[in-house]
Amino acid sequence: MARKITYQQAINEALDQEMARDQNVIVMGEDVAGGSGAPGEQDAWGGVLGVTRGLYAKHPGRVIDTPISESGYVGAAIGAACCGMRPVAELMFVDFLGVCFDQIFNQAAKFRYMFGGKAETPVVIRAMYGAGFRAAAQHSQCLYNIFTHIPGLKVVVPSNPYDAKGLLIQSIRDNDPVIFLEHKALYTMEGEVPEELYTVPFGEAAVVREGHDVTIVAFGRMVLKAQEAAADLQKQGIHCEIIDPRTTSPLDTDTILESVEKTGRLVVVDESHPRCSMASDIAGLVAEQAFDSLKAPIRQVTGFHAPVPFSDALEELYIPSAAKIVAAVKSVKEYK
Amino acid sequence: MSAIQTITMPKWGLSMQEGKVNGWLKQVGDAVEQGQEIVEVESEKIAGAVEAGATGVLRRQLANEEDVLPVGGLLGVIADASVSDADIDAFVADFLSNFKPAEGAEEDQGPTTQKIEVNGHKLRYLKRGDSGKSGEPMLLIHGFGGDLNNWLFNHEALAADREVYALDLPGHGESTKDVGEGNLAALADTVAAFLDAVGVTSAHLVGHSMGGAVSLTVALRHPEKVRSLSLIGSAGLGSEINTGYIQGFVSAANRNALKPLLADLFADSSLVTRQLVDDLLKYKRLEGVGQALSTLSGNLFADGRQNSVMADQLAALGKPVLVIWGEEDRIIPVAHAHAVSGKVQVEVLGNRGHMVQMEAANDVNRAIARFVG
Secondary structure: OOOOHHHHHHHOOOOOHHHHHHOEEEEEEEOOOOOOOOOOHHHHHOOOOOOOOOOHHHHHOOEEOOOOOOHHHHHHHHHHHHHOOOOEEEEEEHHHHHHHHHHHHHHHHOHHHHOOOOOOOOOOOEEEEEEOOOOEEEEEOOOHHHOOOOOOOOOOOOOHHHHHHHHHHHHHHHOOEEEEEEEEHOOOEEEEEEOOOOOOOOOOOOOEEEEOOOEEEEEEOOHHHHHHHHHHHHHHOOOOOEOOEEEEEEEHHHHHHHHHHHHHHEEEEEEEOOOOHHHHHHHHHHHHHHHHHHOOOEEEEEOOOOOOOOHHHHHHHHHHOOOHHHHHHHHHHHHO | OEEEEEEEEOOOOOOOOOOEEEEEEOOOEEEEOOEEEEOOOOOEOOOOEEEEOOOOOEEOOOOOOOOOOOOOEEEEEEEOOOHHHHHHHHHHHHHHHHOOOOOOOOOOOOOEEEEEEEOOEEEEEEEEEOOOOOOOOEEOOOOOOOOOOHHHHHHHHHHHOEEEEEEOOOOOOOOOOOOOOOOOOHHHHHHHHHHHHOOOOOOOEEEHHHHHHHHHHHHHOOHHHHHEEEOOOOOOOOOOHHHHHHHHHHHHHOOHHHHHHHHOOOOOOOHHOOOHHHHHHHOOEEEOHEEEEEHHHHHHHHHHHHOOOOOOHHHOOOOOOOEEEEEEOOOHHHHHHOOOOOEEEEEEEOOOOOHHHOOOOOHHHHHHHHHHH
């Protein structure tokens, strides 16, 4: 049986192996080297949750600790990418990307287009996202939908260790800017991951579970919640098909539409706020392109149109739960 | 011995923890014979049928179609017509109250694969069975693009009275992706070196497809290592081969390209589950696999035919040979089954395709067990 490692280790391994393979791959961000210059470099923490641990010692000079200025070093990473490097900039929390929107939206995402295809920007911006850590409203958002909206960006939301490694390697090798989002609650998740390098292509959804009653499309951590719900529903005789798009841009619309054509029922699970979300995007896609197949209204299970609460009780209520998914699936299954 | 026999959820392959009931082939009250297929079951990877372990009457079906049961869970009960319903109910209640499904991956799940260094390269293999048993050792060699999991229905059954190894050839599974020269001689020499490395002086070789051609080459280059040859849908016995499949498999980059190709492997194409396609895609996406497969297919199957035909050399070897083929094989024509002369047994199984060891596992296992004695 293949070796098991965590989601966090899978990301570290992808960075390590790509840095070893290609000298142009560099890592930059706040505290990513961790304890550099001091004794104990080998074991220095490396990043706010230790994801880049050990890289500084293995790849000297290519793990760059930056000042606490996201707009500065994200811009620098984008510039370096235009000049031939393959930077991976770590931004701690996706919530902080707000201060770099010009660099990301108006520069990185537009270079290829505005320079008539003559410029490439092979930059990866990694960031943590998601609720469940009691990290309050400014450190808990789920913002992949905002980047998905912008043409010129690719957006990746791995839900397991295997995909995390393969998608990160693909992100580094891709010649366009990639926003790579890691759910903090998944870092300790274990799974089988090959030791070799491999890539998972963008725009190819994974069918996590097959079923013929209801299609559930879920993103990132919500894939696990959907699996929990589907196992429960199976016992009640309802067979769910779970689709994990893996990348929100590009989006594998074919796999979603084919599944809904088979089941006739759709529930979308998205941790984001409900307005202008992936949930509403996919609901719109299916309503427009698979209307004749639908046997029931589409249901969306999302967070609320409210900041993520800090209170334990309220935060748990905020996050879509397996119980809410079960209820949504039953409501579309029983719809007359 | 109890007059009441259980039919339980089988364990097909190391990762299987539960299976789904696809349908009953026998109804309650039907007479069944030992070895008859009773119920169809599906794991994440593959579908197959569970056989009756005893002759009698199917007295209970304890799972319905679409039910999911853990490995070892009770599917049904076979007993003589004379056994009372009360006895059967008591037996079932007793079984259910004592049954505990195996815990997740943390627990001991029985045999696990190992890695061994052979000529400076890592090879993965799985050993089942006990060297203390009477039978001589056996080695299972998969085909082009396969791995040791191709034997998931066979490995344990064949290991009932001998130690049985299955390996991943270079370029395959979790073994090195460096195929060296990438021809049959190189693969055969690696297999011979593997046998040395695990301390087996000679073995019964069972080869499927390209693995059959590898087995043949081992027998020609290292005859002292080979007790017998069981060749299943084997390469190396004629020049025809479905090169559309080979080339398609090498170049397929996504599920939509791969899935129709895999349907060619089975007479019953519904056996190609999504998980099977996904597992093969994961393999194909490993660094080095594309190169390994192109090198091998370029050397072995260039110009739309098999470049190495060894059927004529078999008789001179004097080794016992068993040839097994699925009549509906769409990769290598069944006509090749009769190309071998000399001391040869031939078994052609109707309504089965190239992956006959999966599609007709019980028949193939019995044929090999009889043959090696």
